[in-house]
Amino acid sequence: MSKNDILTLLGVLALGGAGAAAFEALSLPAGFLAGPMVAVVLAKSISLPLLKDNSFTFPKGLISANFIFIGAAMGSAVSPDFWAGAALWPLSMLALVAVVSGITSCVYLYTHKKCRWGRDEAFFAGLPGALGMTAALAQERGAPMDRIMIVQLVRLFLLIAVLPLIISSVVEGKEVIFTEANHAMSLGDGLQLVLALLICAVCGYAALKLKAPAGMLTGAFFASAALNSTGMLEFALPVWLATPCYILMGTNVGLYIGKMDRNALKPMLGTSLIVFAISLSVALGGAVVTSWALEISFDKVFLSFAPGGMEAMLLISILLDIDPVFVATHQLARFMGLLAFMPIVIRYVLGPVSADPADEARAQSAT
Template identity: 25%
Template sequence: MPTRPSLDSIALMRQWLLLLVLAVIAGQVLRLIGMPAADFLGSMLVAIGLGVRGARIRVPALAFKFGQGCIGLLVARSLSAETLASIAHDWPVMLLATAITVVMSLLVALFLVRYGDLPGSAAAWGLSPGAASAMVALAEDHGADSRVVATMQYVRVVCVVLIGAVVSHALGSDVTPPQIPTGTAPLGFTVPANGILTILVLTGSVLIGARFPAGALLVPLLAGSAMQLGGVFIIDLPQWLLCLAYGALGCYVGLRFDRATFDFVVRRLPSMLFSALALIALCALSALFIANLLGKDFLSVYLATSPGGLDSMAIIALDTQADVGLVLAMQTMRLFGVVLIGPYLARQIIRLSR
């Protein structure tokens, strides 16, 4: 039986060129059919295919963090005083939604341990609905199999992104690129000065935030929000930089699916997919309940409660004109909650699984 040719023998420069060309084509095709987060989604799918075929290229961690920083600033641009007031008013319901998501992930993890042939520690961290990179790092620190955890986390991220994009498209949301404002800030900075200050804030906050879990996203988000709400300058990100940020995030996630990971996933894919889809479905059901409590549209609440990464959900929310403030607030609240109580939940799942 003939074997498929591997990309391992191709020069690294050609692998990068192949990734770039295919990612651009995939992004354009997805954009033509109206798919949200087209650049991010297209580059991720292409990178998964190349990674499985033996590509040896990897997106540097710093590029991934700068991509997160760009998304953080882009989300910060969408925040306003009115949005923050709404969040402050609805925080009890948001806290309830966070608790519901965490409890559901606990139940699905217990089910997976019992019927999915996975160790309790790996299932606990693999289904923790926080930032994938942060959960992998925490799992490694607490003695869990980081390979299993990383696989489960990124399988879930892929499922969440794909389903989130399809749901956004099916609900008929108008997909428009994020509008980056231009003009003069209250302190008198002009357009070129806004762009320079934005790049400086991006660089400094990413370098500072890179030392903490999800800090490369949250520090630029907090710094950009504070400076823009304070009237220091208007966040001005060029469109080409946003495309690079989306591509870096998608390729970083996709290229982690190498052949070894693929073979490992195939053997346990049914149980991993079932657990991921079950958690997504339970979160969607809770979104119906939370949407009624908040009086918000289902799409915004669905993205806010989806057990995916903060950056990927923010990208979809920005592209579909959903309530970015709500998505950001609930995803961030859950991220901090999982990081803080993750070790305790993992111990409880291990104890109950015995």
């Protein structure tokens, strides 16, 4: 990295830290994630000189290491008690399938019938919470990407910004909880933490090589969860270590969302907000019914069904102390289900590439 890159990196991290401090001072939930994201997006919107380089990204090594720490922190909240309700999970998984199908179908009908979007655009705009996969599949079909990405990014931004507020207002007394790591750490605890992090790093790297979704994070998470839930190696990240990791992730999400073209965003903002409202309403309705039918707490069902990025939803679960195993399992199942079945669905539902005249017209106008 050049000297300018290092200065930019430090400046962006300071901006993210300021956003986190502001959200915490206002007692807003999940402030360590939402605060940095909002701060970076706002700074980008006013063309702050610090963010004038639109190509700036965090080093991949830094992000990978951060995912390991975050995965380990999430898994450290898992105890054997979390598995007591696992017998109900197959039923909630079926409910998740219905919610994902409902979100995709409702958004498709609105954007295709009401907004006159092409079938490809409408379909990919409705796929919930799998941004990277959605972009890859849409590009493979040659679908115009501008509307799809704007709708998806606006939905991700709003979910991270408002979802903690919704959960905190609906579920009384829900607040950020840091685990037992607040006490002074002894030498033995420190050595145990280092060993656990090494195991999490190895498992994260293995998951990455196996091409698991968000491999570094999910591998570290399930390794940490296994160690803690079995009692083999119980540990928790201290606040002074966990907090910067959360801030870094929120800042990184903000950088990603801040790359949206403002000129393209303005005419699309109204449609994006309606798509967000549709997606959230279907997820909320499914969560209410599932929570009542299966007698599972509403907050963890809602967060499991929320159509946001998997990593962000997992982090919100740990920041709000909402059963991270339940949330992680359902979010991962949704991602893997989409990854496995969407190519088949696309082939038989959308048909051959550019079969829809509206899609062809959009593709020509985008070139």
